[in-house]
Amino acid sequence: MANGNHRPLEDDLWEAADQLRANSKLTSTEYCMPVLGVIFLRHAANRFNTATRQIEEDQAAGRMPKRPLIPADYMRRRALWLPERSRYDYLAGLPSGTDLGQALNDTMRAIEESSEMLSGVLSKEYSIFERKVLEDLVRIFNREALRTAGGDVFGRIYEYFLMKFAMQGAQDNGEFFTPPSIVQTIVNIIEPDHGKVFDPACGSGGMFVQSSHFIENRGEDTAHRVTFYGQEKTATTIKLAKMNLAVHGLEGDIREANTFYEDVHELHEKCDFVMANPPFNVDKVDAEQITGDPRLPFGLPGVNKDKQVSNGNYLWISYFHSYLNDTGRAGFVMSSQASSAGNKEKEVREKIAKTGHVDVMVAIRSGFFYTRTVPCELWFFDKGKPEHLRDKVLMLDARNIHRKVTRTVYDFSPEQLANLTSIAWLHRGQSDRFTGL
Numbered sequence: 001m002a003n004g005n006h007r008p009l010e011d012d013l014w015e016a017a018d019q020l021r022a023n024s025k026l027t028s029t030e031y032c033m034p035v036l037g038v039i040f041l042r043h044a045a046n047r048f049n050t051a052t053r054q055i056e057e058d059q060a061a062g063r064m065p066k067r068p069l070i071p072a073d074y075m076r077r078r079a080l081w082l083p084e085r086s087r088y089d090y091l092a093g094l095p096s097g098t099d100l101g102q103a104l105n106d107t108m109r110a111i112e113e114s115s116e117m118l119s120g121v122l123s124k125e126y127s128i129f130e131r132k133v134l135e136d137l138v139r140i141f142n143r144e145a146l147r148t149a150g151g152d153v154f155g156r157i158y159e160y161f162l163m164k165f166a167m168q169g170a171q172d173n174g175e176f177f178t179p180p181s182i183v184q185t186i187v188n189i190i191e192p193d194h195g196k197v198f199d200p201a202c203g204s205g206g207m208f209v210q211s212s213h214f215i216e217n218r219g220e221d222t223a224h225r226v227t228f229y230g231q232e233k234t235a236t237t238i239k240l241a242k243m244n245l246a247v248h249g250l251e252g253d254i255r256e257a258n259t260f261y262e263d264v265h266e267l268h269e270k271c272d273f274v275m276a277n278p279p280f281n282v283d284k285v286d287a288e289q290i291t292g293d294p295r296l297p298f299g300l301p302g303v304n305k306d307k308q309v310s311n312g313n314y315l316w317i318s319y320f321h322s323y324l325n326d327t328g329r330a331g332f333v334m335s336s337q338a339s340s341a342g343n344k345e346k347e348v349r350e351k352i353a354k355t356g357h358v359d360v361m362v363a364i365r366s367g368f369f370y371t372r373t374v375p376c377e378l379w380f381f382d383k384g385k386p387e388h389l390r391d392k393v394l395m396l397d398a399r400n401i402h403r404k405v406t407r408t409v410y411d412f413s414p415e416q417l418a419n420l421t422s423i424a425w426l427h428r429g430q431s432d433r434f435t436g437l
Contacts, residue, residue, distance in 0.1 A: 009145060009153075010160040016140045017161075024133045028168040030125075033236070035137065036161060036243060037108060037123035042141040043154035043247050044080050044111065045088035050150075051079035071114060078249050080118075086110045092142045100134045101127035118246060121239045155209065155248040162204055162240065167370040167409070178203060178277040178333065179368055181411040182378070183210045186275055186331035188421040189360055189380055193218065194225055195272030198323055200259040201316075202230030205241035207275040209248050226272075228252030229265045260285045260315060268295055271323045273330070280335035280376075282312035290315070295322040298351040302344040313338040314348045320381065321352060327384030329359070336363070336375045356390035357381045360424055365399040367410040375399065394427040396420065 021031045051074045058064040071081035084090060086107040094103060108122035126134060146153075159180065166177035183206050192211045199207045208230070212222040228245070230252055232238050238256055245252050257264040260282075287303040290296065298321075301314040309315060313335055320330045339361065341349070352358065359382040366375045398420060402410040412420070418437060425433045 010157055013140060013157060014161065014164050017137065018164075020133050020136055020140075024130060026128065028165060030128065032165045033123040033239065034126055034129065036158065036240065037126075038104075038137055038141050039154065039158050039161060040122065040243050040247055041086075041091075041104075041107065041111075042088055042146055043158075044082060046147070046149060046154070047079040047249070048074065048082045048087065051077040080111060080246075081114050083110050083114075088138075088142065092138055096135070100131060100138065101129055104134070104138075115246075117242060117251060121242045155244075158244060158247045159206070159209070162206075162244070163370070177370070178206050179370070179411060180206065180210065181417060182277070182333060182364070182368055183207055183275075184417055185362065185378060185412065185420060186333075186380075187211055187214045188417065189362075189378075189424050190273055190275065190329040190331040190382075192226065192273035192275065192329075193220070195227070196229060196267065196270060197226045197273045197275070198229045198265070198267050198271045199276050200231045200274070200319060200323070201276045201278040202232045202241055202254060203237055203277065205230065205244040205252070205254070207277075208241075208250060208252055209244060211273075211275070212248060212250055222250060228254075229267060229271075230254035231257040231259050231262070231264060233258045259319060260312065261289055263295065267323050269322065270325055271328050272325060273328060274320045274323045275331050276316070276320060277333040278316040280313060280374075281337070283308065283310055285309040285312050285315060295319045297322060298348045300344070301348050311341070311345065313341070314345050317352065317379065318348065321355070321357065324357075324381065324383050328381075329384070330379075330381040332379055334377050334379050336377050339377055353393075356385060357383050358393050359385060359389075360394040360396065360427070362396040362420070363399050365402055365410065367402075367408060370409060373408075389428070392427075394424060396423060 017035055021028065024031070054077055055064065055069060055073055059066050074081045091100070091103060091107060094100060104126040105124045108124050112119050112122055129137070162177050163179070186207070187210045191214070193215055197208065197211055202208070208228045211226065215222045215225050228250070230241060232241065232254065233256065235256055238254055241254050253265065255264050285308060287300060287307050287309050290309075291300065296315070296318050298318050300309060302310045304310045316332070317334065317338065320332055324330055338345070358379070360380040362378040364376050364378060366373050368376070401412065401416050401420070403413045403416070405411050422434045422437055425431070
């Protein structure tokens with residue numbers, strides 16, 4: 001979520017964009033992808049313009065020969081090559097009678113053709129907007145403050161709009177979005193700073209973005225430290241994630257798949273970090289299809305008379321554990337019911353506890369999620385736990401730690417996050433980090 005410096009701008013942009021939605025007869029779901037597409041386009045233009053200035057400086061200083069520019073010149077500077085008709089200034093300067101919907105659709109197609117990662121991702125539904133609404137939308141994101149804004153600002157604006165759309169229940173009831181303070185808690189405790197980072201239910205990619213913030217706050221380059229892998233079953237949500245990565249200048253291999261049945265990246269026992277906010281209490285998983293799956297070393301939880309797993313929570317928990325390599329760490333959101341479930345689920349839980357890999361458990365109060373009111377828990381595994389901690393689990397009751405965002409929504413303040421993190425450090429014997437805080 002945004003820090004104080006950016007919040008007025010984000011609030012202002014959202015208010016202006018939401019006014020347009022209210023006047024356009026479109027639902028939040030119809031409006032969501034095209035608006036995020038315009039944010040993406042503004043950001044792509046800024047990166048392009050910055051790269052152009054860098055190239056001109058390099059040519060003037062003799063560091064680069066004077067020749068016609070090619071897309072690779074821009075890729076080297078982490079920018080997308082934009083054909084002239086796809087540049088924001090060109091679109092903003094079109095005369096009033098132009099079919100702006102068609103122009104934006106053409107722009108998005110041209111960008112997709114120039115970027116393999118964005119192929120088939122960007123919205124091309126701008127013709128559903130009335131012309132006045134589109135003109136106003138393009139104008140909103142052409143403000144002076146945005147024409148010069150860097151990637152971090154756009155990343156925050158994009159995340160802020162995702163959060164607002166989630167609160168309105170756009171896109172599959174808002175389940176594509178995990179609130180930032182929950183993600184930050186997971187990142188702070190598992191510290192995903194190297195190797196393969198996998199989210200098997202990746203939604204709009206927030207786990208990857210927060211991981212990159214964590215790495216860059218240490219003064220390191222995300223691209224040199226980690227590789228992001230994601231699976232997500234909803235095609236629209238994959239588009240949100242790919243745009244989210246691109247708007248933050250990140251790359252990742254995100255594929256459409258149902259993790260209950262598929263391991264498309266073949267990451268069993270290969271991950272350094274696993275992070276996820278999976279759908280809770282899923283009750284229609286075909287037990288026959290997953291019997292014998294190597295990702296289920298602790299056996300199946302309860303199966304009902306229809307040969308379906310009666311609750312998928314322990315499938316997720318088993319999968320997360322099995323994706324880890326010998327020193328891997330996992331952090332994930334889980335239904336509060338899972339830690340006390342009985343019958344077959346209890347048997348699976350017992351086997352997992354006996355591995356010695358359960359590291360930390362954090363209880364979170366209700367109201368942290370925008371579209372579900374139930375409390376939850378954060379579970380953490382660490383296969384590289386030192387021997388003296390193997391039979392110990394840090395249990396944190398954070399249900400009374402929160403601050404109010406709206407009447408019904410809560411989060412952690414930066415200070416509360418730092419305190420929770422420091423307790424995990426002390427549990428691991430890292431008292432020097434605590435005293436340095």
